[in-house]
Amino acid sequence: MTPPVILWFRNDLRLADHAALQAAMAAGRPVLPVYVLDDQPNGGGAWAPGAATKWWLHHSLTALTDSLAARGAPLVLRRGASVPTILSLIQETGADTVFTGAMPEPEARAIDRALAEALSNTGVTVRRLRTAMLFSPREIATGAGRPYAVYTPFANACLTRSPAPAIPAPDRIPAASAPRSETLADWGLLPTKPDWAAGMRATWTPGEAGAQARLTRFLALPPNAYATARDRPDLPATAMLSPHLHFGEIAADTVWRGAGDGRAAFVRELLWREFSIHQLWHNPALPDAPAKPAFENMPWRDDPAGLTAWQRGLTGVPIVDAGMRELWQTGWMHNRVRMVVASFLVKHLMIDWRQGERWFWDTLVDADLAANAANWQWVAGSGADAAPYFRVFNPVLQGRKFDPDGAYVRRYVPELRRLDTRYIHAPWEAPPMALAAAGIALGRSYPHPIIDLARGRERALAAFAALRAGV
Ligand SMILES: Cc1cc2nc3c(=O)[nH]c(=O)nc-3n(C[C@H](O)[C@H](O)[C@H](O)COP(=O)(O)OP(=O)(O)OC[C@H]3O[C@@H](n4cnc5c(N)ncnc54)[C@H](O)[C@@H]3O)c2cc1C
Incomplete structure (x- = not known):
């Protein structure tokens, strides 16, 4: 035989x-x-x-x-x-x-x-x-044969290459006589009590056909829509391919080939995925330890109440709460908002990035060891080519800039739905009349901010500056 x-x-x-x-x-x-x-x-x-x-x-x-x-x-x-x-x-x-x-x-x-x-x-x-990466991590190296520590030269090195040629799915596969198989039902992977997956079912179609459909839908948008609107969580401008890419239901090569030359900004984002993968390959401790060891000395705060408020979307800061509730309902969060909520946790609340990483790991449908760790370390400032320590996103300004009508906040924080757009990203600034007209009682129907944003920012800057100075 x-x-x-x-x-x-x-x-x-x-x-x-x-x-x-x-x-x-x-x-x-x-x-x-x-x-x-x-x-x-x-x-x-x-x-x-x-x-x-x-x-x-x-x-x-x-x-x-x-x-x-x-x-x-x-x-x-x-x-x-x-x-x-x-x-x-x-x-x-x-x-x-x-x-x-x-x-x-x-x-x-x-x-x-x-x-x-x-x-x-x-x-x-x-x-x-x-099958899971565009290039072998050994293949993309500096002239000295070392891994790239900075994204731009890494991406440029990738861009001198091309995605792999297409391999069509076979029509028939010659089967072997199959041994015993278990069943998916035996594995009990689905939630039962409570069934929290309704929002995920409404948002996603896992599997290769669902992945292809997402790509087709994305490629039907005007080519410049991504470059102009990818930072807007209120608009459907990004591909929403991350879980499909994580599980390999679609190859990154397929996505790159589909994007062609007309979607350079998108291909560069796809290369952030590749950069994360290569970082993890070269540094297996990436999910667990700061890539810059000095960050081990960061005086992170132990703040279980702050962490819980963040996880539940009850911080009193609307764009943060909208993001955390989008995550809970759909298993996904818009990239711009991920950066805002992560910065809020790590900088305003000064909670260790690993606690945020852990929560994302359990709740994201695209939870990916490489991308999750690399991005958390990027926000915390401890990673390769990371955001500078003094960049503390102001969630109010981020909200006003990237969710200008408050449509995203209204979608996920219904208790603020009727609030005037002027105050939607900072309800604590609204006059009592405006709150009353929107049916909001701050502290009862929606929380007061759990931290004074200016004070949180100052505290973070001082701690990060001290760390930098090695004090
Ligand atoms: C704190 C934090 C944690 C994150 N955790 C994850 C994670 O666990 N899994 C994950 O796939 N992405 C993660 N990201 C990256 C990014 O937010 C998502 O990949 C993106 O939002 C997915 O949406 P999209 O498919 O519409 O992206 P698009 O903008 O359409 O981009 C296309 C693809 O490029 C890749 N990509 C885009 N941006 C990034 C990025 N910054 N890093 C790595 N890959 C990127 C993704 O595979 C994405 O599907 C994280 C970002 C932050 C700030």
């Missing part, structure tokens, strides 16, 4: 532009598609999948199961530690090659090393292909 090859899906849950699928098919033997849910203690390490991730994964795997079945090769699902699970599948099926995608997360790379070791001298080979 011809031994099959195993195609091990990871965060590359698609069939088009999939180099590992293409290589598995080229082997000319039956293909056994497999997904391993490795959420055992130590599976994802301290970064095991969060609740929103699990919701998405359930639906994404449902979509992948259907499209593989339609091509004749059912997906085998197994839950357990990755290495013994793959070893057991090799033994059960007689497979002699495993095709898979190279992932940047430290846990995934540790698994790769352990699997290679377990298979050494067995005659079974593992072939890892690039």
Whole structure:
């Protein structure tokens, strides 16, 4: 009997532009598609999948199961530690090659090393292909062969290259005789009591078809809409592709090719994703420790009440609250608002960026170890090419500039819906008549700000300046 090859899906849950699928098919033997849910203690390490991730994964795997079945090769699902699970599948099926995608997360790379070791001298080979990143982190390096520490030269180096050529999804996949599979229902990835996912269902269609539809919708917008309006959370100007890209339901190469030459600003954002991935590759401690070690001495405040108010969208600062509630309802938040809420937590409240990173990890549908850590460190000032420490976003001015009519705040903070636009981003400045006319009783129907913004800013600047001076 011809031994099959195993195609091990990871965060590359698609069939088009999939180099590992293409290589598995080229082997000319039956293909056994497999997904391993490795959420055992130590599976994802301290970064095991969060609740929103699990919701998405359930639906994404449902979509992948259907499209593989339609091509004749059912997906085998197994839950357990990755290495013994793959070893057991090799033994059960007689497979002699495993095709898979190279992932940047430290846990995934540790698994790769352990699997290679377990298979050494067995005659079974593992072939890892690039399915989750545009370029190999070894390929994009400075003239001296070192990783780029600054985004612009990194992006310029990427832009001298091109996205990979298209690989169409196969019509048929020659199936191997499939061993036992678990079912998605067994895995219990969906919330039950309470079912908090209604807002996510209304916002997203996980899976490859949903990803393609998002790209098509984005490409139907005028090419300059992104460059002019991408900072406006009240307008649908960005692609909303991040969860699809995180789970690999669409390849970054596909997105780049689609954007073509007319959407340079968008491609540059896509390269921030790549920059984050390469940062994590070169610095596996990125999610857990400041890239600039001096930041270990930052006198972060222990403020459980402030953290809870931030998480619940009850800080009394409308743009912050709108963002945090958008996150809770939909599993996503507009990038500009992510920067504002992160700056508010880290600077105005002086709460350790790792607490914000953790909350995002559990609640974002696009929670991504590389992008989340790199961006939190960027806002905190401790990361590569980070925002300067003295940049403290003023949430009121940010709101007025990027949500000029208050439409975004009104959508997510309904208790302010009727407030005059002049005061929508700073209700504490509204005269009593205006508040009364809008049915708002500050401190009762909507909180007073939990911090005086000017005082918070001064405190942060002093602390960051002291850190910088090494005092
Ligand atoms: C504190 C903070 C935490 C973040 N955490 C995550 C995260 O966990 N996962 C995540 O995917 N993004 C994260 N981002 C980056 C960014 O906010 C989202 O990628 C973006 O909002 C996704 O929306 P979009 O697809 O409409 O983006 P678009 O503007 O349409 O951009 C297209 C794609 O480019 C990539 N991209 C854009 N901006 C960035 C960026 N700054 N960093 C990395 N990639 C980027 C994303 O893959 C995105 O889908 C974070 C940003 C901040 C400030």
